[in-house]
Amino acid sequence: LETDLNVRLFRRHNKGYLLTEHGLALEQETKKVDQQIYQIQRVFKDKETELSGKLVISKPSSGGINITPLISKFIKQYPKIQLDILVAHNSDDVDNFEADISVVLTNYPAEHMIGTDIGLLPIYIYGSEAYFRQPNKNDIQDLDWIIWKDDSGRTDMESIIKGIVPNPSIVLRTNSYAEMCEYIAEGIGVSMTSPIGLPSDSKLIPFRKDKYSFDIHLWLLSHPDLRNNAKVQVFKKFFVREIQEYV
Known part of the structure; x- marks a missing residue:
């Protein structure tokens, strides 16, 4: 690969090989390609209507909302859905298809996302x-x-x-x-x-x-390509229903 690109991707180190500046740049581009492939797979996935398989939920890393009781209840109601909880600093995880749904505390949600305004969360x-x-x-x-x-x-x-x-x-x-x-x-x-x-x-x-x-608004954000995803829709309905005692 180094010969084809005519650049050095690795350099020797006393502990082995390390990526050069070109190698690090290639690594970042590879990650972008992986995300694009994952996005295509998600959009054209055959079994979107089944309430089983993995559902990725991101939540604020900064606290402000403890969804543990709701997650526990959801798992009991939908045991075939395998939840993967991500702790995120922003909503980029939805943009990059790393999460199916993002729980966000904000008064200014991203306009290009499908957003469900849960209501005002009292502080x-x-x-x-x-x-x-x-x-x-x-x-x-x-x-x-x-x-x-x-x-x-x-x-x-x-x-x-x-x-x-x-x-x-x-x-x-x-x-x-x-x-x-x-x-x-x-x-x-x-x-x-x-x-x-x-x-x-x-x-x-x-x-x-x-x-x-x-008060601050509580939002559920998801990517437009997942608007018909059954797991996404059932989680949204569940979350909206169960969170009402807090808003």
């Missing part, structure tokens, strides 16, 4: 009961904040908080959503999340949710 300020029992924690100005930094860039929690509290007391920042919930549970401070974003055994309580609610 509240959560803290532990012990934290709120402390003196002088009755006003939002007196709260200590744990900032979750969204690596995907979709959410800027710090800007939202500073929009309602001029000089917030920020005690900690983390890009780990799971750790954010743990710090809240420890009574270090408060942060923002949705009811469905909390662990199922969470004992956190919302702070004056009648006054402080920050």
